[in-house]
Amino acid sequence: MSALRPGQEATLRKGWWRAHKWLLLRRVSQFGILALFLLGPWAGLWIVKGNLASSLTLDVLPLTDPYVLLQSFLTGHAVAGTALAGAAIVTVFYLIVGGRVYCSWVCPVNLVTDLAAWLRRRLNIKGSARMSRQTRYWVLGLTFVLAFLTGTIAWEVVNPVSMLHRGLIFGMGFAWAIVLAVFLFDLFVLRHGWCGHVCPVGAFYSLLAMPSVVRVSAAAREKCDDCMDCFAVCPEQQVIRPALKGADQGIGPVILSPNCTNCGRCIDVCALDVFRFSTRFSNATTPHIRVAQNKEVSP
């Protein structure tokens, strides 16, 4: 551990661009997706219509949020039409790239909560309420129960995720107040509070794409010098430890937890390039590799 801020050492060693590569790509993705949606209402260029609940790209490609569609199904509505195809496409996509890629690469609330987390580090705000990270699965279950009991998609009347995205595209109204509440909650009440503890949308996507292919791997974990920078920036820090420190217990280097958002920030901030993007199939435990290497090296 050094006196440097998390990621500073990486910046010194690798240069600013390489130490912010995935962060920048992620911001490009987040703002790019928003821009695609906004081109219509702002510039009259209708490449994408709708919002994250359901959209139509170039009048051909339907994309639908499987979470909201499942809630609709639970209310007793016989879902019909292009939404089914749209949800299938989205599901397949996240099964490849990782469910919570939705959270870190698409969701607009991530911009808000990332800002809160960054401010929390910069202002050195310590202390945080205690809440289980499993809470989100309870909330997820709750949204399903509410849909079933009320016969309406009850969660959508308060969901800050859809409210912010819809607000940006169709008119904000007082949705900003709810987004501000999420921001303040993350900043002062609970570290990584919304995205890491409460949000059922992220919880749903983590379950939807449990067996997803693309994963972050601590491929060079033997190089780790315990600087803790990855833990400092990771929004779901509990996912790192097994992969990074589990070599002795025979745990592979690939982060298999469905709650890893594949944001790639750990790859950026690691000065020693311990992490890289990989697939879940390259999870051979390093001892085997080392043994094989030893055999080759030693005569």
Next chain:
Amino acid sequence: MARTPSSKLSRRRFLVDTARTASGVLLFGLGVGLYARRSESLPATAIRPPGAGPERDFLGACIRCGLCVRDCPYDTLRLARPEEPVATGTPFFEARKIPCEMCEDIPCVKACPTGALDKDLTNIDDARMGLAVLIDQENCLNFLGLRCDVCYRVCPLIDKAITLEARHNVRSGKHAIFIPVVHSEACTGCGKCEHACVLDQAAIKVLPDKLAKGELGRHYRVGWKEKQRAGKSLVTPDVEHQYNLPEGVEYDYEGEGLKMKQHDTPFADNPLDTLNRKGGKP
């Protein structure tokens, strides 16, 4: 295996933590659930797009994507904002601001990805978004005896959804009043009449069916309709009534009452006929 103090403690902690999370989420859910139920009460001025089912079904089917709003060529539809009294993110319009123009190809219904707007609606005349009601019969200019007629003229289903019925103007004693009458079997609830009403506050308003319409008890049967449907009277026909009147006298139902039968009258229009009658009275 003996229980060690630490395992006892961790189980206790697990139970307490679980209870803590569960009760917190339950409280949260109670709030969300109650709020969601309250947002089912759509205000009377908010009208759903064509093809939307009953409010509760609609709120289960609509995923708030706004594709209907995007394909509405007249900017009639919009999505409710969180502070509005309509369920957040759902599409609606207010007739007094921008009414539905009843596009023949119904683009909003075509755009809906979930079937919340019923794809079986292919003729916009079959849409039932609400029902126009001439709600203020004291200020409606036509009721005052003037020939405003604007609601009648703008109605896309003129002479079907709104007709003008002539009545006597009792105030002046010599003029007619043309009353706009809405017919529920044709009115789509598009709201053009409400939008066009010249009063500061519209005298004719589109209301949800549940507010606009009464409903007969299910056991009610309207006699003359049943008779028409069956082609005959369904009850024993009345015996034709007979009066015991003196000979040569009949009863006039139109108001004259008792009178002599016409052919038996002793006096003809032409007095000469009487005089020339054979065997006439002296």
